[in-house]
Amino acid sequence: MNKYLLRIVLVIIGGTVPALAQTYGTDNHQVTVQVSTITMVSVDISSISMTITGAGVPAGQDQMTATNTSSKLRWGVNSSSRKITAQTNLATPLFALNLLAVSPTQGTAAAEATLSTTAQDIMLNIGRSLGECTLQYTGIALASQGTGTDSHTITFTVTTQ
Amino acid sequence: MLKNIIYLLTLMVVLALPTQAQYMDVQGGNQVLSITTAAAGSEPTAVVNTSSNLRYRRQTFVITKVTVSTSCPGQNFTLKVYASTIQNNGGTAAPEVTLTNGMLATDFITGIPRFSNQWRTATLRYTASATFAQGNSAELGNEVHTVTYTLVAQ
16 A cells, blocks of 8 residues: 555656756737837927127127027937928018027037028938937127117928938 | 545536636737837837736646746847736736746746636736847847746745
């Protein structure tokens, strides 16, 4: 009888040990990750005002300027080879308005541009990045141009470089 | 003679135990997670999917666990999985697992009790995320993971 029980115990142990390292079941499924083309561009301040007063301009100098760096441009682009352009809706401004991207966290700032109704490069090489820059606006008036007010609506666009 | 028969039957039962109740399946079919938006100044918004479940049962002498692994050649984006809402005392969820192509099998649910033939169900909570720097599917193609779950001895 003892021999009989011993045999059963050995069989149980022998059957259990392989089970410790065994795979009991497996299954799989497919999980697809899709990432859409996402392009996001925004300006943090919706309206700014600049006044050219001529204060500090030496006597005899025709050109007067005012500068504003209070707003930032932010973008998020997950496509390659992209740039940002800017243009104004004001076809015939009385005074020149220049724009320069300052201290970009990604990409390369383009040269300072005088805004017109034609899109002009502001930021280059921003493909696949999340970044921001300061917008430096400079209003330029000549004494000979007299007084007046220009109201611009400026549009920033991410486009293929 | 009777002893030999009992001996043989015992042997058959014991050898059958590891495979008797082996069963595991993924319910809910294949899943698609689409990342489509981003808030201003932030990376694209992560997407969560809880539409599939893992069902498993085991009747054995040993405590078991579930591991997870994936195959996804050319992976660019991030996919994580977590066992949420484990029912019927079906073990303990491991920390969220980041699924990486070619990864070793990683603990997903541990401490599944022995001697129970109950079905256990865990909700598969997938989270997909991507940065702007990682690009998009139009340029890089969709990313298809074959995610494999395996029930093994712990």
